[in-house]
Amino acid sequence: NAGVTQTPKFRILKIGQSMTLQCAQDMNHNYMYWYRQDPGMGLKLIYYSVGAGITDKGEVPNGYNVSRSTTEDFPLRLELAAPSQTSVYFCASSPGLAGFSYNEQFFGPGTRLTVL
Amino acid sequence: GQQVMQIPQYQHVQEGEDFTTYCNSSTTLSNIQWYKQRPGGHPVFLIQLVKSGEVKKQKRLTFQFGEAKKNSSLHITATQTTDVGTYFCNAGGTSYGKLTFGQGTILTVHP
Numbered sequence: 001n002a003g004v005t006q007t008p009k010f011r012i013l014k015i016g017q018s019m020t021l022q023c024a025q026d027m028n029h030n031y032m033y034w035y036r037q038d039p040g041m042g043l044k045l046i047y048y049s050v051g052a053g054i055t056d057k058g059e060v061p062n063g064y065n066v067s068r069s070t071t072e073d074f075p076l077r078l079e080l081a082a083p084s085q086t087s088v089y090f091c092a093s094s095p096g097l098a099g100f101s102y103n104e105q106f107f108g109p110g111t112r113l114t115v116l
Numbered sequence: 117g118q119q120v121m122q123i124p125q126y127q128h129v130q131e132g133e134d135f136t137t138y139c140n141s142s143t144t145l146s147n148i149q150w151y152k153q154r155p156g157g158h159p160v161f162l163i164q165l166v167k168s169g170e171v172k173k174q175k176r177l178t179f180q181f182g183e184a185k186k187n188s189s190l191h192i193t194a195t196q197t198t199d200v201g202t203y204f205c206n207a208g209g210t211s212y213g214k215l216t217f218g219q220g221t222i223l224t225v226h227p
Contacts, residue, residue, distance in 0.1 A: 035217075042122075042204065042219040043159070090158055102147060102208050102215055104161035 001026050004108035006091050012114045013081040021076040021111050023091030031094040032074040033105065034058075034066065036087040043090065049074055050096065081115045088112050119143075120207045122218030130226050135192040137221035139205035148188045149206040149215070150179060159204060162190075195225045 007022045025032065030051045035043040035058075045058030049068040063085060065077040074093075078085060092105040121140045129135050139148065147166045151159040163172055165181035165188060172179045178191040188207075192199055205218040 040222070043217040045217075092159075102149070102164075104149060104164060105151075105159075105206070105215075107158040107160070110158055 003027065004091055004093050004106050006089075006108035006111050008111060009109065010112045012116060013078075014116060015081060015083065017081050018077070018079050019081070021078070021089055021091075021113075023074045023076065023108060024072050025093040025106070026072065027093060027095075027106065028071060029093035029095050029106070030071070031096040032068065033092040033094070034064070034074070034076045035090045035092065036060065037090060037110075038087050046076065078113075083115050086113060086115045120205065120216045120218045122205055122221060124221055125219065126222050126224075128224045128226065129195050131197060132194050135195050135199070135223055136189055137203050137205075137223075138187065138189050139207065139218050140187045141207055143186070145185050146208045148181060148208070150188075150190050151204045151206060152201050153204065153220075154201045157201075195223070197225050197227055199223060200225050
């Protein structure tokens, strides 16, 4: 199994450009997440999905959009990139709930995005 | 939303010293997970605690979940340079919803 894969690994965008960060998992996990991590900081949840066709906002969703048409893929769309979106973006997946608690999250290697 | 405070933000230790990071919530948690992120890497799952007062050990690492399920700690005995990285807690609330990551503790180990 490849686990969670993310593309691209690095990207430089100009202000106002758009792009899609790709995320795929081959573990048949229902839950998928997008986080951003600014230098020296923690992980902030952008969007998450509990299954194909179901998405919900995290704590920092502004400027981003997601879709979940299949169990495997969870792309993150940046519209009109701004310097404040310079960050490392991590995608993660999880089997989801196990009773009343959550299963572990498996993270991808991340995408380093710079907006100039 | 759920607030999770993790302290300290930074910790510098000499190799061989002990290290502890704490995760505190104002609300009761259903479970708590701990992750480690090496410099330049991605978070990797270490352990999950579910029961009140639960204690789990992994070699030199000891994880505790408070009796009231509002706080947790990760303790490393006799740190090594391989322990360098950022340690995060990830907490789940009692109502259905998403988990919340703490801000992380950055551990530096001086040889």
